[in-house]
Amino acid sequence: MKPLFYRRTRLVAAACAAILSAGFVAAEPKHGIAMYGEPALPPDFVSLPFVNADAPKGGKIVTGEVGTFDSLNPHILKGRVPWQLRFLAYESLMGRSYDEPFTLYGLLAESIETGPNREWVEFTLRPEAKFSDGTPVTVEDVLWSYETLGTVGHPRYHSSWKKVTSAEITGERKIKFTFDTDDRELALIFGMRPILKKAQWEGKDFSESGLDEVPISSAPYVIDDFAPGRFVSLKRNPDYWGNDIPFRKGTNNLDEVRFEFFGDFNAMFEAFKAGEINTNRETSAARWETNYDFPAIRDGQMVKSVIPHKRPTGIRGLVFNTRNPIFADWRVREALIDAFNFEFINQTLNGGSEQRITSYFSNSVLGMSHDAAQGKVKEFLEPFASELPPGTIEGYSLPVSDGKESNRKNIRKAIKLLEEAGWKVGDDGVMKNAAGEPFTFEIVLEQDETNAQQIVDIYIEALKRLGIFPQVTMIDDAQYKVRTTDYDFDMAYYARGMSLSPGNEQTLYWGSEGVTEPGTWNWMGMNSPAAEAMIDKLLNSASHDDFLAATKALDRVLTAGRYVIPVWHAPVARIAHAKELRYPETIPMYGDWIGFQPDIWWYSED
Template sequence: MTRLRALLPVCGLLLSGLAHAAPQHAVTLYNEAPKYPANFQHFDYVNPDAPKGGTFRTAGSGGFDSLNPFISKGVPEGDINLIYDTLARQSLDEPLTEYGLVAKTIEKAPDNSWVRFTLRPEARFHDGHPMRAEDVVFTFNTLMKDGSPLYRTYYAGVADVVEENPLQVRFDFKTRDNRELPLILGQLPVLPKHYWATRDFNRSGLEPPLGSGPYKVAAVNAGRSIRYERVKDYWAKDLPINRGSYNFDVLTTDYYRDNNVALEALKAGAFDFWQEMTAKNWATAYDVPAVREKRLIKEELPNGNPVGMQGFIFNLRRPLFQDARVRQALGLMFDFEWSNRQLFNGAYTRTDSYFENSDLASSGLPDADELKILEPLRGKIPDAVFTTPFKNPVTDGSGMIRDQQRQAYKLLLDAGWHVVNDRMVDTTGKPVTIEFLLAQPEFERVLLPYKRNLADLGIELVLRRVDASQYVTRRRSRDFDMMVSSFPQSDSPGNEQREYWESASADRQGSYNWIGIKDPAIDQLTESLINADTRKSLISHAHALDRVLLWNYFLVPNWHIKTWRVAYWNHLGHPAVSPRYDVGTMTWWAKPDVTPAIPVSTGTDSPGKEH
């Protein structure tokens, strides 16, 4: 109640907001009407009559040692969130719209000073205990106190959470500028207060936790496999947002340390579905009888998401990478055109924006609206932002990159580096050796040519491949020089940008500011993007931020493709209309009249599986 006392000077405004707020079945970013009305029956991208039953077998990479995804300990299992329900859930064919799940209705204050969730009285956990406002309050406070540090950033705009009655909870905000905060809170999982009352939330482990969602953990083989079973009496199974979804009775995931081994297991029928991430494999590795006979199906599904940015990132906490000229020089030595032709079968496009594949991506020179954002920062951001359209270097694909080498060499000399006995040394006179941290062996073939190109400049690139657990630990503690990382984007970027780019997240363990960016100008651009009050303004602010990130050369941009490449056995079916923003496997089903390639095991291991 301290928050309410603090608001007494503006209580008239608060009461006005309370008086005029209207409960809604859905919430949108700019208060535009959602696609689906209050009486909708199901989403367009599902088959409402999809059969229930069967098993969906997938493969995971690396391993896991925790079923607690909310803390910064251990490696959590990848699908564990399926056991939890959230206050609301985002549709997969709208940019950013959420429909009530645990919440029957959602109310936003007209001045955006608070949001209220009214819970469904029938909502319950798997043990039958009802879900109530006290569970929401417990969840929020626990995540803020004991959860991963990213929650404290994500929910930083919340001043207080109030249980108004057993079925109503209100979140009061510190400011009224953050339009995305009600939607962020809608994504809050509801954890059972009574369950955690006798357990240590900070402890990672493999005890199956109590949830409320469409699936529950049925069996665990530590680090190797997991089995989920559909909750037959799931309280929300008949809600319109769930109709046609969660059709499989059983979900199993077997973990492989090598994706090439996993691909062979797919072709042998050991599991059912695989999302192919390697262009060479997509082009050459599926020439098998099962594919030719259309028992194993290859399909490319449209991807309407901004593809975001993947790249070889520099750890700016290392003195080696403090100078942008050094980062630019190292980027020049990656020959994408050769790699695309020789390694990727020409499947990819170079990524030129942090918001690629959307209207949020910058291009050309800043327009008048962008200049209004950027001009106050002149002198604090690279001058090229104002004068030169950003473009990645382009080679002829022959593998000869003499022009890039000359440019890179000059940049390194300008930065104070020089060559001694055929070795490049930095400003301290120390020979330059860069360790590239890896967990995926597939990237080694991409990095070996890059290693050779750097060696031509006298720079040693050491490829350090570690297992999944070591990788997570070293990444979390920022113990790397370079690594592959990605910064996924939605069509409505918002608070997550703080985790990527802002100074406050650079030294916080658990944040996604892997690069270690600490730049007041970027902080300002990030905040102004989050506070944009119209779609047009959001686009201009995204363009401005994009330009500044690109011209700082924080990473070596990678590549993208505008489809999802999936391979699956023909006993699986999926809706005729795919969701725009997701593969949507939870809308798929098992065909009752088609037998799996290999009979489904009753355990959690596949026979003969190699790890």
Template structure:
């Protein structure tokens, strides 16, 4: 009996060990050449190049671009300072995003990725050929250093974006494992893959939290070749770039030199473009697009003007309320003020009919809430019914429209009724608070003087309601600092969305970030339902559930009137010198300027 009993115990122990070993193996998938958020990867392990890149594009030449404002730092990872444009050119990440898939990545610094099936960890095997621009190898210690320093001293954005990382471990010099707090954050493995990697040896003797124009070291395709403080910065293609022949880089980063010139005024920059001072311009002002892009340079073909259609979500741009201000803490007040923006008149008279009205935070995508909620959406929203406006369940949100002059008068009456319900009264042409006796006055902060023409008609309509709105135009550094400190009443802002929304929603709308200096929750949203729905998006195990959760979030944001929605375009408006060319195949989810080249360098 004892022998038999011990034999059973040994057999049981052996079986348990085998079971645990098999279970352990099942939790880790085979090494992958890429990662996809939902669905399959488009490109196989033996792919040669991205479809939208021309592998035969000639290398060489220079391109000049423009930037608004100035700069005083080459550190774009912290809150302090005004970073120069183009800094992403000097850094590589573990993985490289494909612009023709909603959210997929392929190995760059990492040769492969092993993602646990329960999504609790991911291991990257680094390429031994990867090196920084100073010749030092990229190692697992650099990866560990990067994520620790970003979470400790980086912008609040990183704590929202990758804050679910529990630990980063260097298994050996070229193997690094990320352990997550739980397996619910479906997007986190891909977010880890897209973070720029910093050299530990460079930062060992420098203060990461202090802005500086010391030229940093990276492992990317370009290095900073020179700069004039606050005026220009020049990037030179690294002839020894370690990844030049990788499939993810074939046909990309073709210019030998990229220079950014900084202009204090966008109107001056436009004249400089026409005079030949730089080569490429993406236009965001419809009036300029309709009236300024003409002349002998365009007639001769020296400058080419193009509308390049895209398929990416256009997100939300609008007048953002700072709900930290008592003036805008009441949703009824915010709803009332939305009646002051006459998009139809603005589009016809100022925009030359170039735009479509934005109603959704996920406009131009399947995630926009354009119809009544489906049963699955209702099931998601129902637990929060007593915390939500009734309209979330029964109506489709639409920003106020003005089809004829009578609509403006009716809208003014509607707005005044809402304001009266919120405790405001129109007296002798002034809107007065019933409790304090103070007039309704606020400031609209803008950074581009050209935007005054858009704000001015709204300012006039607000005056009809007895509201005094002043326009304040400030320079770029002051604008950035005021936004970082939430020192504004109303500002023009945007929430750019991707085809696969996720952790960035915390940064845009999450309660945790409402009081974090430098966060992108400019509105100051502190809404537990919004927080809950953001987590639903982040943990969505399928594309269908992601879409359902995004639509539910859209409805909650819409009916809380956090912004006065603006407008959007479904095309990139670009103008460029005829020396530039781009591939015949264009990416659906990005402009893909890194695939362009200088024709003069063709063989």
């Protein structure tokens, strides 16, 4: 903690000097900021375009979660936290509109100002902003929050904080951050950090907190009650400071938001059927068609809603840990992708109804093409041509089978690739290397991931045709978190969502620091200068066209890297819910995503 103390002393000194100085040359304060161009909504907007501004207040929503929790602090690495708390129980200086790729509007801050090249950003707090205990949100709270999160908070906050050369209080309600690198997104990122109450944490170890400290925040919802591992109840704060600001109009309509936790999916679904929870997201198209014929659905007490979206698929599937030498060779990874008979698995588990993920940004304008790279995409990738795996520039697509279980064509291709990589099937039917060591590895799965278990069961039968007999280890979610945080696995089930505005988080996902630094989303252990160069380009693009090209190029590096065996995605969300729970007719670009349910839903018995 000593380095933190000295850094804090330096920042406070700088802050005091700034207040006593003549100040900075004023830039033009604005009500919002966009990654490119100007925000879609004018300064005098009344509400976000996808809300019901006249939605009634009242009622409650009860969601189900499979797993458990042992912490209420979502801003540190330690512990398991209900994921919703990060978004519902805290506020930031700016709020995001999910009907625009990356645009922020004033929330705790009434305005934002930036330098000509976004080399600095300055926020002005709203005078009416308050925490749930009635005390004002101050610039000292903001400064403390940013420094604490950037040093002892979750690793997702660290990289951007390292790019800050100064954090200065420039007025009674003003705070300015200056950056040491060209990165257009930093101004937006610094508008999205959660703001914590400094006084709550004095004399306490923020990085070790868990259930012992119920957070005080400025958000519309406060934690009202909880039972460790069983439920968390959030109640709408009747004295919430921001009820009348445009960004909040028509949002946070429900009086209670409650999360119930269950040991497995079946128990959760039975609770939904019995009415103990009143909304359920269905991730399986097959179950959506077959499992939702029960009394509450038939008599109309529960309804089925399909929510479209335009966001990227992200990636979901079985990830290779390339820190294990057995998976370091791209030919080995390609062989195991060939052996994965998607068409047969999809037919068996989903009746063939699901669409395969074809790249990390597929289903969106950011997705790569599968033919040869052209134009700026090619230009950006060519300097790295000698180190990129085949297909990155030339074009790459996932293998397609004939749908039969035998999958003969792709199995033959897999055997050939493994032989090229030094593996052969011995007389005993086991794949071995030249030293006679068998090709074997461990697949780690959460015991509650029924879908992943079914996929792996079929996959293992296919691997036997290659003389490969992996070990499957089923563990609870606590063990799974520990092992994946420390990258202690060979293969695991992996899911990572992507947005229409990829930025600095891509470094946390794919950056080389994640090869050894625990807690990142670089589970595959990739170390790709090309990927990092593409991330740098998308962060510093001078035009939207350059941004698109850089993202499409990054998509090629990731996909042709053969780091994940992708499964399927849905271009829609499927939500079954009580008929009293309503949502607006206008669906935001992101569809059912952060900021949708429960944020803009309401309860009505009419």
